[in-house]
Amino acid sequence: MPGVSPLARYAVSPATARGRLHPEPEAETRSPWQRDRDRIIHSSAFRKLQYKTQVFVNHEGDFYRTRLTHSIEVAQIARSVARALGLDEDLTEALALAHDLGHPPFGHAGEEALNQAMKPFGGFDHNAQSLRVVTLLESRYAGWDGLNLTWETLEGLVKHNGPLPKPPAYIADYDERYPLDLDTHAGAEAQVAAMSDDIAYHSHDLDDGLRAQLFRVDDLHHLPIVGEALAAAQKSSLDVPPPRLRHEMLRRVINALVTDLIAETRRCLASLDPDSPDAIRRSKQRVVAFSPAMADANQAIKDFLFARMYRHWRVNRMTNKARRLTEGVFRILHDNPTLLPDDWRPRAGAGGMQRSAVTVCDYVAGMTDRFAMDEHRRLTDISVQG
Structure with missing residues (x-):
């Protein structure tokens, strides 16, 4: 099959794996990372992603992306790139x-609200919260909290954007317990996942922005990569209807970004000549990257989306409401932790203290958009039974 490579020397392998915090017998039919993937898919936190926002709040339309559909699209792109580079796909x-x-719910609006509310207690960081989810908050096993994922998965989760010289508090505390080499880059698999996140964001935010009529196809001609993809899509059929034109354009955008990412990463790998996953981690620079020209084009797309979509007045209105709602739910529950459900109340301890704030933050961060809106009504509307 075109593009398929054998597993490279710098890919993770069971022979170089660092195991799990809580040792477990290996599975007979699955690799350690297949087991990690399966545990993630079966977690309650993963299920909730279907009702968590990307840009549009869940009730605004069934065809807009959610965190779940976004994650699936990232995984598809990431597996394709990993296969081409000889990395471990699982x-x-x-x-x-x-x-x-x-x-948390409501995308960046919810994250900003929780960060502001948690400032006296260390702030809120979604990467640190991801680590809390998989090492503490998921309660599925008799022998430990969390999912007991492999070292390589935990490392990639916290370092996918690079080394962490000043890690958030929970990551720093966890690193004391189970060192994740925070001063190095993550392995190549994590770097591929991070870059695939960028590619998926651009393609689906352009798609959702066009669907929502926040901008028009004619507004895209000047954008690098996107403009060329649009021109090629229009040339392929002069009478293609708008929905098909949109998809014809976006598949070309994804292909251009992926093709460049693979080519530039191969160039970086040839220069570094790594003989192990640790050689990737010790590199001074990321090895999975766009070419300089594509990186500039990528930034131009980001700038366009920021100005024309993420700061559109319709999105701003919903963002403002979502931020206020999230802040309100946090404040009410933090001021009076006795309002928390039975399974959360004992964790909070006395109101107003660090433990209470962290517990309420965990509770709110785990909400879906829909649940957060319902919980706000239950806490504020006297006509709604709690």
Whole structure:
């Protein structure tokens, strides 16, 4: 099959794996990273992603992306890139599927609200929250909290954007217990998952923005990569209807980004000539990257989406409402932890203290958009039974 490579020397392998915090017998039919992937898919946090926002709040339309559909799209791109580079596809997929587990409801609006509310207690960081989810908050096993994922998956989860010289508090505390080499890069599989996240974001936000009529196809002609893809799509059929034109354009955008990512990464790998996963981690620079020209084009797409979509007045209105709602739910529960459900109340301890704030933050961060809206009504509307 075109593009398929044997497993490279710098890919993770069971022979170089560092195991799990809580040792377990290996499975007879699955690799360690297949087991990690399966545990992530079966987690309650992963299920909740279907009702967590990307840009549009869940009730605004069934065809807009959610955190779940985004994660699936990231995983598809990441597996394709990993296969072409001779990396372990299962670890790459596990990281792609897990990367958003720590996001609260309402996307960046919810994250900003929780960060502001948690400032006296260390702030809120969705990467640290993802680690909390898979090492503490998922309660599925008799012998430990969390999912007991492999070292390689945990490392990739916290370092997919690079080394962490000043890690958030929970990551720093966990690193004391189970060192994740925070001063190095993550392995190549994690880097592929991170870059695939960027590619998926651009393609589906352009798609959703066009669907929502926040901008028009004619507004895209000037954008690098996107403009060329649009021109090629229009040339392929002069009378193609708008929905098909959109998809014809976006598949070309994804292909251009993926093709460049693979070519530039191969160039970086040839220069570094790594003989192990640790050689990737010790590299001074990321090895999975776009070419300089494509990186510039990628930034131009980001700038366009920021100005024309993420700061559109319709999105701003919903963002403002979502931020206020999240802040309100946090404040009410933190001021009076006796309002928490039975299974959360004992964790909070006395109101107003660090333990209470962290417990309420965990509770709110785990909500879906729909549950957060319902919980706000239960807490504020006297006509709604609690």
